[in-house]
Structures are given as C-alpha cells and as structure tokens.
Amino acid sequence: MDVAAGAERGTTERVLTLLGLLQQRRVWTGPELADRLGVTPRTIRRDVERLRALGYPVHAGQGVGGGYRLGAGQHLPPLLLDDSEAIATAVSLLAGAVTGAGDAALRALTRLDRVLPTRLRQDVRALAGAVETFGGGRTPVDPEVLLTLARACRDEVEAGFDYPSGDGVRRRRVEPYRLVASDRRWYLLAYDLDRVDWRSFRVDRMSGVAARTWRFRPRPAPDAAAYVQEGVASRAYRHRARFVVHAPADTVRAQIPASAAVVRPAGGGRCEVVSGADSLDFVLMHVVLLGHEFEVVEPPELVERCRVLAERLRSAGTR
Secondary structure, eight states: OOHHHHHHHHHHHHHHHHHHHHHHSSOBOHHHHHHHHTSOHHHHHHHHHHHHHTTOOEEEOOSTTOOEEEOOOOOOOOOOSOHHHHHHHHHHHHHHHHTTOTHHHHHHHHHHHHHSOHHHHHHHHHHHHHEEEOSSOOOOOOHHHHHHHHHHHHHTEEEEEEEEETTEEEEEEEEEEEEEEOSSOEEEEEEETTTTEEEEEEGGGOEEEEEEEEEOOOOOOOOHHHHHHHIIIIITSSEEEEEEESSOHHHHHTTSOTTTEEEEEEETTEEEEEEEESOHHHHHHHHHTTTSOEEEEEOHHHHHHHHHHHHHHHHHHHO
C-alpha cells in the first residue's frame, strides 16, 4: 500500500475509534487511551487536537482523577438520510480520506459520525478498518455489498458470493482479509477456500454476497494493496514484462495509471516497471512512449521483439 494513503487511512480509523472511546466513558487517562489504540501518548494528544479542530469539546484535566473527557457538543440537526444513503455518503468520504483528500474528508466523516445511529456508526468504522487503496477515483459499487464484506473482514467470518469464471458463474467460499480501492474499481483480497490460495476479486462482479457464520483464524497475508495492484497490472494477462526505466519512480508513476503497471524505485534515478498484456508488442510500445531510456529484464522473448521492432522502425524511416 502507498505509504501516504496508508497513513491517511490509519489516522481516519484511529480518530473515529478515539471518538467512540470518549463517548463510552466519562474520563480516560492519556496512557489508557494510548494502550487501547496501540499508539504513544503524544499521538493521543495530536488526535485530541484533531477532534477539537473538528468541533468536539474534548477537555483535559490534570492531577488525580484527571484525564480526557468529551464535553457537551454543539447542537446538531437530525440526520436526514436513510441507512443506505448514510452508508453511501460514508463510503464516498472514506474513499476521499484514504486517497489524499485528507483533512477535508476526515472533517466531513467525523461530523457524519456524530449524527449516525449507533448501529450505523459501528458499520462505518468497520468499513474504515477494512479498506486499503492505490490510485484515485473508481467505479461505484453497492455500499451494502462493501459493508457486508467489511463486516466479514472485521469479524473474521467466512463470506460467500457468486463470481464468474471460465466455466460460468460459481459460488466462492472465502476468508475475507481486506477491501482494496484501485484507481478504477473495488477489490476484495481473500483466501479462497476451494482453490487453497490467496485471490483478489472484483466487487462489481460479485452477486449474492453474504457473510457466513463460520469464524476463521487469520492467516499470514500478503500486503493487500500491493498484491491487488500487481494482479491488476500483470498477473491477469497472458504476458508479464519487467523493465528498468531510466527515470525516477515518481516521474514514471505520474505517466502510468496505477492499474496498468507497478512502479518501484531501483536507485540511481531509475525505477522498475512491471506490467502485463496479452501482446508483448503492446506493452513494449507503451514503455517506448514514456520517452525514457530503458532495458528489458524479462521475458527473454521480449528482447528479440525489441530487435524486430527496431529494425522495422529503422526501415520505415529510411523509406
């Protein structure tokens, strides 16, 4: 997962959890909150300042019996949204909070949290804790499906859904791990119980999504965002290609959609680009059009395609 996006998601989830703790009990000490959230007292102080900036009257007392307590907030109107509308709004705000809209999305999300019924507040926090991301805007999906999967991730229960495959639509049984938002679509990273391996699934292709009653013990899992991105960019295609490009990773990432290639720093002002396509010529020409010097790392047959295409281009130029 992108480090900045991961930090935004973690902050959003933590601030909402801190708010929930302050609403549960009259007074909390700083060390108690730090222990519950697994952070330092200094981080708790910063998060308290975030809540204050968002309009929450969080008071701090000193000495024996002192600590943080949530004062009476300003009057808020009732939430004029039904359950599905409230969740859809939260999904949109969460997507902004984890992909760079940052403080503005967090302000709106926490204000929505103040007026949500308890049952919905818990669902929104489940969703916040289950989402990772790479890339930007994406195809909308049913918020109820996202919430069903997010709850299953949170509660560590199996999920089932119908999913198209080469031989038609089949029922899949999985141990859900994380929802991942790409620059185009939502995905679920899960352990496929029938194929006995990790798989990523497009949420918009699922139907009949339901959480099951069987609990599972989480397995050691790959990095969710990195696994899905590599699958979208290369594993799903007939050919997988790897290049070393003579340009910084940030420069190349700005030229290639996150769903089209994985770009990793390689040192010395260079980067590694991993991509896939059903045609080697297709992926090769896309790297050529980046406008940087590059070398082919794999596959070996792509090196020969470079020679063939170079000769063809040279011949066309001489004519």
